[in-house]
Amino acid sequence: MAKLRVRVYNVRFGDAVLVTIPDRAPNGSVAKRHMLIDVGNVLSGAGGADELFRPVLADIQKQLAGQPLDLYVMTHEHLDHIQGLFYGAEKLGVRFNVTHAWLTASAAPDYYDTHPEAKRKRLQMEAAYEQIAQFLRAAPELETPYVRALMHNNNPRDTGQCVDYLRSLAQKTTYVHRGVDLTGAHPFQEAQFEVWAPEEDTADYYRGLVPMALAVSPDSGASALPGLTEPLPPAGVDAGAFYNLVEMRRRGYGSNLLAIDRAANNTSVVVSLEWRGWRLLFPGDAEYRSWKMMEQHGVLQPVQFLKISHHGSHNGTPDVELLDKVLPPRAGRRRRRAVLSTYPDTYGGVPDAETLALIQSRCAVTSVEGLTDGAYVDIEFTG
Numbered sequence: 001m002a003k004l005r006v007r008v009y010n011v012r013f014g015d016a017v018l019v020t021i022p023d024r025a026p027n028g029s030v031a032k033r034h035m036l037i038d039v040g041n042v043l044s045g046a047g048g049a050d051e052l053f054r055p056v057l058a059d060i061q062k063q064l065a066g067q068p069l070d071l072y073v074m075t076h077e078h079l080d081h082i083q084g085l086f087y088g089a090e091k092l093g094v095r096f097n098v099t100h101a102w103l104t105a106s107a108a109p110d111y112y113d114t115h116p117e118a119k120r121k122r123l124q125m126e127a128a129y130e131q132i133a134q135f136l137r138a139a140p141e142l143e144t145p146y147v148r149a150l151m152h153n154n155n156p157r158d159t160g161q162c163v164d165y166l167r168s169l170a171q172k173t174t175y176v177h178r179g180v181d182l183t184g185a186h187p188f189q190e191a192q193f194e195v196w197a198p199e200e201d202t203a204d205y206y207r208g209l210v211p212m213a214l215a216v217s218p219d220s221g222a223s224a225l226p227g228l229t230e231p232l233p234p235a236g237v238d239a240g241a242f243y244n245l246v247e248m249r250r251r252g253y254g255s256n257l258l259a260i261d262r263a264a265n266n267t268s269v270v271v272s273l274e275w276r277g278w279r280l281l282f283p284g285d286a287e288y289r290s291w292k293m294m295e296q297h298g299v300l301q302p303v304q305f306l307k308i309s310h311h312g313s314h315n316g317t318p319d320v321e322l323l324d325k326v327l328p329p330r331a332g333r334r335r336r337r338a339v340l341s342t343y344p345d346t347y348g349g350v351p352d353a354e355t356l357a358l359i360q361s362r363c364a365v366t367s368v369e370g371l372t373d374g375a376y377v378d379i380e381f382t383g
Ligand SMILES: [Zn+2]
Pocket: 014, 015, 078, 080, 081, 285, 310, 311
């Protein structure tokens, strides 16, 4: 019996998944092919530790045994998914020979030229990010480890260089979205792939920015730090109500930072892999909005393997009604499993115990938590 193997590495707060697939050609010959999904972790706090990429990349090389990597998938443009291969190339001199790569559609170099509404919303998000960055420089006491992780993960400059690197990683790069034609986009003959998300136009994922008035005085020079200005209530306005409003708008930075984070998560490539009767789902960090759109487009189907989305956050797993489509309460005859890739005390409330309990009520869950850095868990499927 042949075995398909999903290897999930402990990269602390991030994802790195290597899938090894015995792929049978129509003439009966079987090739061992590899798909690598993401490789990254956050740059801040306990969840980040770049040294662990050394053993992870070494193991991936060992598994490839001199063959090229058949398919690399970049789910979305967050450092905890993209910085590992760039780090490997820059700092460790480790480069992979990759034949095909899939990057999320909105990572295409000309994407925002052809999608004006997505561009408009993305620019709003970037402007909000810059405002928040200035605000946190003026009020550093508000920069908790969680806020710092969010800021790093969503920094357009840092992600830009990693994405540039990944765009040139493979001999052939395809920017993928739901409904994309995958003909010629991978060398697999037996294994079947479907991209369930994201939508080709990402404009709908950018929502939820609240008005912010952070009252930061402009940076007066390269060396000067911005300061917080203290606005005065206009004549005739109740001072208490006025300062409450100022405070509320300042607090809007937290909710906007989450909206920025969520928008990028929802551009995650959600890929389903079918092999000898098994269906495996790798949803990156897709959050609720993306699950809802998958449901609206009728692509959700029962799976026997789930890479739990977004490190086990409350938002990464749909509520029961939608989860029923992916992991129905009654299992079929094949055993179902899920893997959690996460690290505690990095992102507020992640992983979420209630969410994990819900998934555990449907299938066995394995976590990389507690493994040594760079170690892995293997899940195997016999076919
Ligand atoms: Zn992530």
